[in-house]
Amino acid sequence: MPELTKTEETPPEEIGTRLRVVRQIYGLTQRELARRAGVTNGAISLIEQNRVSPSISSLKKILDGIPLSLADFFTLNFSPSDNVFFTAAELTEISFGNNISYRMVGRRVAERGLQMLHETYQPGADTGEAMLRHAGEECGVIVAGCLAVTVGSHEKTLYPGDAYYFRSDIPHRFRNPGETPCVLVSANSPPSF
Amino acid sequence: MPELTKTEETPPEEIGTRLRVVRQIYGLTQRELARRAGVTNGAISLIEQNRVSPSISSLKKILDGIPLSLADFFTLNFSPSDNVFFTAAELTEISFGNNISYRMVGRRVAERGLQMLHETYQPGADTGEAMLRHAGEECGVIVAGCLAVTVGSHEKTLYPGDAYYFRSDIPHRFRNPGETPCVLVSANSPPSF
DNA sequence: GCGAGGCGTCAACTATAATTAACGCTGATA
DNA sequence: TATCAGCGTTAATTATAGTTGACGCCTCGC
Numbered sequence: 160m161p162e163l164t165k166t167e168e169t170p171p172e173e174i175g176t177r178l179r180v181v182r183q184i185y186g187l188t189q190r191e192l193a194r195r196a197g198v199t200n201g202a203i204s205l206i207e208q209n210r211v212s213p214s215i216s217s218l219k220k221i222l223d224g225i226p227l228s229l230a231d232f233f234t235l236n237f238s239p240s241d242n243v244f245f246t247a248a249e250l251t252e253i254s255f256g257n258n259i260s261y262r263m264v265g266r267r268v269a270e271r272g273l274q275m276l277h278e279t280y281q282p283g284a285d286t287g288e289a290m291l292r293h294a295g296e297e298c299g300v301i302v303a304g305c306l307a308v309t310v311g312s313h314e315k316t317l318y319p320g321d322a323y324y325f326r327s328d329i330p331h332r333f334r335n336p337g338e339t340p341c342v343l344v345s346a347n348s349p350p351s352f
Numbered sequence: 353m354p355e356l357t358k359t360e361e362t363p364p365e366e367i368g369t370r371l372r373v374v375r376q377i378y379g380l381t382q383r384e385l386a387r388r389a390g391v392t393n394g395a396i397s398l399i400e401q402n403r404v405s406p407s408i409s410s411l412k413k414i415l416d417g418i419p420l421s422l423a424d425f426f427t428l429n430f431s432p433s434d435n436v437f438f439t440a441a442e443l444t445e446i447s448f449g450n451n452i453s454y455r456m457v458g459r460r461v462a463e464r465g466l467q468m469l470h471e472t473y474q475p476g477a478d479t480g481e482a483m484l485r486h487a488g489e490e491c492g493v494i495v496a497g498c499l500a501v502t503v504g505s506h507e508k509t510l511y512p513g514d515a516y517y518f519r520s521d522i523p524h525r526f527r528n529p530g531e532t533p534c535v536l537v538s539a540n541s542p543p544s545f
Numbered sequence: 546g547c548g549a550g551g552c553g554t555c556a557a558c559t560a561t562a563a564t565t566a567a568c569g570c571t572g573a574t575a
Numbered sequence: 576t577a578t579c580a581g582c583g584t585t586a587a588t589t590a591t592a593g594t595t596g597a598c599g600c601c602t603c604g605c
Binding site for chain 3: 381382383393394396397398400401407
């Protein structure tokens, strides 16, 4: 990532506006950028006025002239207590459906970007066929027992020490296929509930 | 769950290829996605064959039908089989200083907003008097042994099932004061290294 | 077998983006 | 002052993306 990491200003919703901001950050004129990118200055002008929606091939050429990757271009969004310690006793156990329980680390605070659960799946426990989907990312490490994790069209059974990491809006499901309770520690970012 | 139609392991450098992979991960047909997105199935077909380069407006409409942001579309790595599951053996152990080791969940952490470590502190292990400080938040659950955690001016010794949660820019320190190794699962958001 | 409905693809057409070649504006220089 | 060189914008043209309506290929159920 080039050194514009902290563009604090509002992430422009319109692509053209965003391009103009980026171009100016890099101190380029429309013509200079056009020359480097191998497009015409008129095209850049029209894009920056949001009068046309560039094809990704054009946008890529333009960004190559900066240079800036498509991913960085779209990512260039902004950036993203006193109760620190919790004894196991304080972490009240909450039941989630029938056979799944967890202890949430910390109180539910809207401002937080991270949620950690100490979860127990009883044998046969299952989040269900209707797959889970929500924003963010999540990961976990199996501590005891085993857990069958389905993510998208892939499924795998994980054992102690194994782990998973996926984007939470890919449909997913957890199930304990074993004979003993499954214990794991999982994290969500941002908190999913 | 819809079957992933044998997507060859091509790295989705081409936008169309990437779109096809993503669409199939989400279990959508071209026609279903077209209906949701308000475009025609033919357009999606042509894009996925890399025969046209969609305009940003079209691509955005299509991604809205999934739904997925442009930033995520360009940023994220969508080969779940390679990225979601990790056996304990795959999570190579890394030593951190003298007596601290960890296994990192996932390989390419740079692009991610969440980092999970399966850590072991040998007896006496200590992150040191020079306190740690970095952006973000972190939390953890103790799995075995005990760990003395210092956050700001507070210190507490945590035992299995206990946990912590704090803003990482508050100076902090970890130390195993016990006679046996301490095992914990911790998470950082965003990744601290 | 055979039709119905779903899938992805494609040729022809329409809509939109990109280029070309101008325009007016500004600031620097003589 | 006059001129020039560079800036961003734009109307008309060309190139490309998107839609329409068809195709062949499947699978499912009669």
